[in-house]
Amino acid sequence: MKDRPFALIGVNSDDLDRARAAVKEHQLNWRNFQNRPEGSKTKISDDWLLNGWPTIVVLDADRRIRYRGLDCHEGTRIARELVSAMED
Amino acid sequence: MISFALLTGLSLMSPAASAPLTPSLHLPPQEETPAPRAESPLERYERLVSEANAANAAWARDLKALRDAEKAGGPPVPASAWTSPLIPFVARFQAAARDHAGTDAAIPFLMWVTQNAMPMKGAGRQAAKDSLHELVTTHRRSNRLVELSWMLGRLVYFFGEEEGAAIGAGLEADSPNEEVRTWAVFSRTTGFLESAPVDSDAFKGAIAELRAALAKVDMEMLAEEVENRIAVRERFSIGMVAPDIQGVDLAGNAFALSDYGGKVVLLDFWGDW
Numbered sequence: 237m238k239d240r241p242f243a244l245i246g247v248n249s250d251d252l253d254r255a256r257a258a259v260k261e262h263q264l265n266w267r268n269f270q271n272r273p274e275g276s277k278t279k280i281s282d283d284w285l286l287n288g289w290p291t292i293v294v295l296d297a298d299r300r301i302r303y304r305g306l307d308c309h310e311g312t313r314i315a316r317e318l319v320s321a322m323e324d
Numbered sequence: 325m326i327s328f329a330l331l332t333g334l335s336l337m338s339p340a341a342s343a344p345l346t347p348s349l350h351l352p353p354q355e356e357t358p359a360p361r362a363e364s365p366l367e368r369y370e371r372l373v374s375e376a377n378a379a380n381a382a383w384a385r386d387l388k389a390l391r392d393a394e395k396a397g398g399p400p401v402p403a404s405a406w407t408s409p410l411i412p413f414v415a416r417f418q419a420a421a422r423d424h425a426g427t428d429a430a431i432p433f434l435m436w437v438t439q440n441a442m443p444m445k446g447a448g449r450q451a452a453k454d455s456l457h458e459l460v461t462t463h464r465r466s467n468r469l470v471e472l473s474w475m476l477g478r479l480v481y482f483f484g485e486e487e488g489a490a491i492g493a494g495l496e497a498d499s500p501n502e503e504v505r506t507w508a509v510f511s512r513t514t515g516f517l518e519s520a521p522v523d524s525d526a527f528k529g530a531i532a533e534l535r536a537a538l539a540k541v542d543m544e545m546l547a548e549e550v551e552n553r554i555a556v557r558e559r560f561s562i563g564m565v566a567p568d569i570q571g572v573d574l575a576g577n578a579f580a581l582s583d584y585g586g587k588v589v590l591l592d593f594w595g596d597w
Contacts, residue, residue, distance in 0.1 A: 241586060241587045241588060242587055242588045242589075242590070243584050243587050243588075243589050243590070244589075244590050244592065245581075245584075245589060245590070245591050245592070246591075246592045246593075246594055247569075247591060247592065247593045247594070248574070248594060248595060249593070249594070249595035250595050255574055256574055267573050267579070268573060268574045269569075269571055269572065269573040269574060269579050270571070270574065271593065271595075273571045273572060276571075280569055280571075280593075281593055283567065284560065284566075284567070284593075285552060285555055285556045285559065285560060286593055287552065289593060289594065289595055290592060290593055290594045290595075291593040292590065292591070292592055292593075293560075293566065293590075293591040293593075294588070294589070294590050294591075295566050295581075295584075295588065295589040295590075295591070296588060297585065297586050297587060297588060298565070298585070299565050299566050299568075299581070299582070299584075299585065299589075300563055300564065300565055300566070301560055301561065301562055301563065301564050301565075301566050302562060302563075303562070304560055304562070308592075311590060312590070315588050315590045318588045319588050322588065
């Protein structure tokens, strides 16, 4: 999906050290940030009303929600479809 | 020196040895052994439960020993060691429920099967569903149904659209228990809550009915769950614009979700725990 209108972004729920270690260990080459950034009182997952992990949210080019759920295969499938439709 | 008696626990002055040699005719007449009395349903239930609990405790102990051994470098825990020890009990509880079919005495046995066999696969799960069915139909007036909690909210999931709806209607009409009736309302409206368009009358009607039912009872967890689902639908339904996220990524660079306009974004909420 490189060089295509697509971005995979991780939101990690661990503390900063653990998150960095996990990114290194699993060799994640996409952008990640913390669910509760250092010093912040609120969690993104609370703002987004998540209640299960891992949760996948797929947004289209207008930041409209196209998928939200626990099925990463379904999320990936929808993302691929959206990218293909944009490229047509 | 320790005496032989102390070592062996024998007492030289045991009651038998010191008992007076009374002639037997002065003893009260020996009672005859009473004829074995039939076990009451409650006694049978308690016996089965205590056997099942003992089997479960032994299983948990054995499994822990195997897992500890594996951690210490021993052989891996065999898959069979995970098999629930409660499986053989399902048929025994079912048989007891059959012996008292249609009467209140069957309820504890049906409860046990429903609650303990639901996580099983195959025949066990089917037995649980059958028992649940018996409880929510034949025994729908029982107050004990409230113990089934979330199962009562998923009648359509367990029994299909049509039958689930009929069972729910039966509970709403006949249960003397306000909480059971509230679960039935939840079961009936949950489909609209999940998938009716947010601006539709079906969605708004479902919310109004649920909130009215929940206002009458003290069911904090369900109320919280319902409000969460409503908020998710109202703010994160398909087609709605997601809120922006602004912050710093793990590498320390400024980040804003809105920077990705024009691209498809897959957000993966994950953790390494």
